[in-house]
Amino acid sequence: MMKWFLGALGALILTAAAQAQDAQALLVHIDAQRSLSDMDFELVITSYQGDKALDANTLWGWVKQTAEGNKTLLMFTEPASVKGRKMLMDSPTVYLLFPKTRNPLRLSPLQVLLGQSSNGDVARTGFAQEYAPRSLTTEDRSGVPCWAFDLVAKGGHESSTYRRVKLWVEKSGLKPWVADFYGSGDTVLKHVEYKDWRPVGDKVLSFELDITDGADPTKHTVLQYTRVGRQALPESQFRRDYLEGWSPEEPK
Amino acid sequence: MKSWIAWAWGLAGTVGLWGLDGEVDVQVIQDHVSVVQGAPGAAPQEAVSEDTLAQGTLSHRQRLLDGVTAEGTAWASLEALPSQSSLSLPEDKLAVSSKVLEGWLAWEALPGTLTVGAGKEILHPSSGFSHTPLDFVPRGGETLGAQATSAWEEGWLGAKASWFGENVSASAFYAPALSWDQATNSGLRYVTSAQSGGFAQGQIGVTLGATDLRGLAFWGSGNPRLGLGLDSSWGDALTLRAEVAGDTATAIHVDSMAGFTWTNTDQSTVMGELSQDATTDAVKTYSFGRIAGKLDHNLDADAWTKVNLRDGSGWLGSSLTYTADHWALAGYWLGSWGSPSSDAGSSPLRWQTTVEVKAFL
Numbered sequence: 001m002m003k004w005f006l007g008a009l010g011a012l013i014l015t016a017a018a019q020a021q022d023a024q025a026l027l028v029h030i031d032a033q034r035s036l037s038d039m040d041f042e043l044v045i046t047s048y049q050g051d052k053a054l055d056a057n058t059l060w061g062w063v064k065q066t067a068e069g070n071k072t073l074l075m076f077t078e079p080a081s082v083k084g085r086k087m088l089m090d091s092p093t094v095y096l097l098f099p100k101t102r103n104p105l106r107l108s109p110l111q112v113l114l115g116q117s118s119n120g121d122v123a124r125t126g127f128a129q130e131y132a133p134r135s136l137t138t139e140d141r142s143g144v145p146c147w148a149f150d151l152v153a154k155g156g157h158e159s160s161t162y163r164r165v166k167l168w169v170e171k172s173g174l175k176p177w178v179a180d181f182y183g184s185g186d187t188v189l190k191h192v193e194y195k196d197w198r199p200v201g202d203k204v205l206s207f208e209l210d211i212t213d214g215a216d217p218t219k220h221t222v223l224q225y226t227r228v229g230r231q232a233l234p235e236s237q238f239r240r241d242y243l244e245g246w247s248p249e250e251p252k
Numbered sequence: 253m254k255s256w257i258a259w260a261w262g263l264a265g266t267v268g269l270w271g272l273d274g275e276v277d278v279q280v281i282q283d284h285v286s287v288v289q290g291a292p293g294a295a296p297q298e299a300v301s302e303d304t305l306a307q308g309t310l311s312h313r314q315r316l317l318d319g320v321t322a323e324g325t326a327w328a329s330l331e332a333l334p335s336q337s338s339l340s341l342p343e344d345k346l347a348v349s350s351k352v353l354e355g356w357l358a359w360e361a362l363p364g365t366l367t368v369g370a371g372k373e374i375l376h377p378s379s380g381f382s383h384t385p386l387d388f389v390p391r392g393g394e395t396l397g398a399q400a401t402s403a404w405e406e407g408w409l410g411a412k413a414s415w416f417g418e419n420v421s422a423s424a425f426y427a428p429a430l431s432w433d434q435a436t437n438s439g440l441r442y443v444t445s446a447q448s449g450g451f452a453q454g455q456i457g458v459t460l461g462a463t464d465l466r467g468l469a470f471w472g473s474g475n476p477r478l479g480l481g482l483d484s485s486w487g488d489a490l491t492l493r494a495e496v497a498g499d500t501a502t503a504i505h506v507d508s509m510a511g512f513t514w515t516n517t518d519q520s521t522v523m524g525e526l527s528q529d530a531t532t533d534a535v536k537t538y539s540f541g542r543i544a545g546k547l548d549h550n551l552d553a554d555a556w557t558k559v560n561l562r563d564g565s566g567w568l569g570s571s572l573t574y575t576a577d578h579w580a581l582a583g584y585w586l587g588s589w590g591s592p593s594s595d596a597g598s599s600p601l602r603w604q605t606t607v608e609v610k611a612f613l
Contacts, residue, residue, distance in 0.1 A: 047549060049549065054549050055549070055550075055576075055577060079577035080273075080578050080612035081579075081580065081612045083273060084273065092485050092488060093462055093485045099311065100309065100311065100353070100374075100404075101374070102373070102376045105379070106485065106491045108487075108490065108491050108513070110515045111519060161488040161489060162488075189517060233364070234365070235364075236365055236416040236417065237364045237416075239416055240464060241414070242416050242421070245358055245369075245414065247315060247358075249315070
């Protein structure tokens, strides 16, 4: 009896481990589907209160894939009140350089970028690096069959603000559909919808992210990519000390 | 509003037509100060004075050739002081100041790796908010580290070379001594302030994971100085910073600062710093705290305090700022406490209010 019990337990553990490995591999594959090396873009971030647009800001961005993860350079171009600000996102570190200053400020990913979007929301280009699947099930979202990942922060990322993410990925195209970001409790801090999927080279990218405040659903911020292309900048430009001399040209 | 302010605003409105970036701000500052009137030893009384200041900057950045960039910022101010102030100008007179704050020509000799440049550049390597030990050569723009009213900083005339590696960077800046006869070459004051002693400053930066380390060496007037700085992130919400600097002749003259910034999930921030400045005869130890956050989409607020831990005197400030696409309106309150012999109390300032309007062009 004991042998049978231990055997069944072992089989269960092996099955669970295999499933977890499959879920992790699937998550890595989903990230890879929408990860573009040497990407440049123009991004418009619009903040809304209900249906009323409060403001819109335009940024230029460059993404570099490195062995340590993605790094992103941003230049604020509109409106005049933010024009000339430069930012480097090198997860989990964010540097901000104001015009007419010489020392970049170190910010945390949680600090607000614009509207409901934090620095981390723009810098995040995938999930597999920071999160591990706790479970993987199948659910329908608005009639669309989806993989439903329950993700928890990996070791080394336990202090992450979003300790848990519930992510729904459209099964047919493996495109992220919706994500709920949680803190340490069961309250949704942010609800993100991934929309407007378009091909860029051999990848398919979401050109619109709609981020809603979990506490006040009337507040939401739309990140709309108006231009996405390819431009390779040297990796050494993605450094804190390079920001002050960095003089970017408009993304192509 | 005085007619000259309207004139300044009108002129500023044309800046965009010239393809320049500009910023104009007008501040109305009301000081409540302690003054002793009559016989020495009499109890100080409160006097009120009002100051109106309009200042603006014009900036431009231009790519001249592939890898060659020129940029510059010019600044000008108009200030009116009332007749009741001891620092005053006669009624209806203005104090006019203007200067090139920065002007820099940079050549990226090896793209992403080696840059050389010359001109006028601000040196501000410290990460401190209320106290800045690594700013060996501050040049204006100094504040108590918390008030957000615009304070412009002037650069140093010199040349610089910067090298960027994968996780290491290094730079060297040299500023020559500059002096001239003020009477015969008065126009030079618009280009730069005199540089009484030349200096050289070298900096090395190393990134180790989520931590940046900086080492500085300074040669100029007085003993050579050395400094070390650290900036680090812990998780999504906490950033830490620490700096120590001292001259090489004695270990007693040490200037240090340690601080943190913590961001809440509602994206308000709490900041704290502890600093000690032993570079003068009187050792000063300060604690600094600040809380800031958004009250509404466009409305930001902050409150801060800085206390001299040795004599108990200190400053307290708060601000409220509304920012739109092309303008901002802000109100500031600043007060101090302490006995006349104390650090903060030795200033005659009791409290001050400022209303500031900014235009971004």
